[in-house]
Amino acid sequence: MTGRVVVTGLGVAAPNGLGSDDYWAAVLGGVSGIGRITRFDPTPYPARLAGEIRGFDAAESVPGRLLPQTDRMTQLALVSAECAFADAGVRPEELPEYDMGVVTASFSGGFEFGQNELRNLWSRGGQYVSAYQSFAWFYAVNSGQISIRNGMRGPSGVLVSDQAGGLDAVAQARRQVRKGTRLMVSGGIDAMLCPWGWVALLTSGRLSTSQDPARAYLPFDAEAAGHIPGEGGALLVLEDANTAESRGAPRIYGEIAGHGSTFDPKPEAGHAPGLQRAIDIALSDAGTRPDQVDVVFSDAAAVPELDRIEAEAITKTFGVGAVPVTAPKTTTGRLYSGAAPLDLATAFLAIRDDVIPPTTAVSLSGEYDIDLVTGSPRTGKPVDVALVLARGQGGFNSAVVVRKYES
């Protein structure tokens, strides 16, 4: 083993594309998946836009026995895991069960499933609540169902740290590969677009109440006024580089080269926020200098105070306008635990094609000294190293460095 952990498969479920090909084409074309909510009537709520995944038919893609026991997020996760395996050219049934594990991130759990069962409880009585409510809502359920479905009994678990969890989960999967597990599936898929989930999201005070899909989610813009929630995310297949090479993996997207994770100090403590430190730790873990980084995929909170903190962390690390920064999540909305894994997938596709996808709709505020890639994709320079940032409400900061793989 080299200790180098690489990604060999991507499974993407995004509001603007199911599957990594459709998603990548949409991102490069600036096609947004944000629109008025159709999964329930959003009229009574102050926020009415979301990034919904359209055209996903669970009954067609998920075994019948699993339908009554799975929330939408788990159905999307099962399909995405299948895509990631196919992409990696791996048939899990051919590998020893204890050589494969699953670590996913979760933000909400199965809200829609839980909402339906709570409705049964209060309107019809306890005997009408599904026995599967016992686990279908649970944070760890995506890991569990992927594990059961694919016979993966190696080290598994779940990370719950809002959007930062998507990176922390991948870091944990990397640890397990380094400790000797042959293959890990990691990432995150969230889907909580139902009235109960929506009300929970509204309490964050960070949702955009704009009714104009084209101007609703504007990170680093002078008109930034919160984010648009979305559903989906990505799952990745991680392996040791030698294992991937010796089995003849169809492709190696790149290396999970470094990870850093910090927690913000108490607001009254007067210390600097932890994001920049997370970046430093990740770069140092990867053995990468700031000037070697070709692009930063930003967290892009679209809350002015948080945008300022992120822009400052980037500027302090890299210098004024010294590194291209982008936020393709303006085309999907924020996907919570799914956001950063999707950014990792996007970073690997950017490395594959040497192109930086744009931040759509935004015009950069004069407040921030960053080189934000807006308008159309940026080409002309190799993209070999990318930094992905993610923050979670409550003080979580995480950063991951991914790198083009050279054998």
Place this chain on the structure above:
Amino acid sequence: MSANEFSIADLKRILAEGAGEPDGPGLENKSLDADFELIGYDSLALLETSGRIEREYGVRLEEAQLAEIRTPRALIAFVNDHLAESVKSPR
């Protein structure tokens, strides 16, 4: 056949409603004596099934009783025995 009889078709329907359509044939006459686990229904699927039987037929299976019932034939017999009882004794 009495209207109050619980048949293999009833069990098959309730299993599908509660625990989903199986990949294979699921419950058939020839699998009446097979262990539920072997035809793809775990303890949670049986818990969900017993809840639905109670709601629809008024026959309650305590957890301990449920744990002892291993096959479709035993479950159908249990429900029919208790259906007969509830017909005999006015509620």
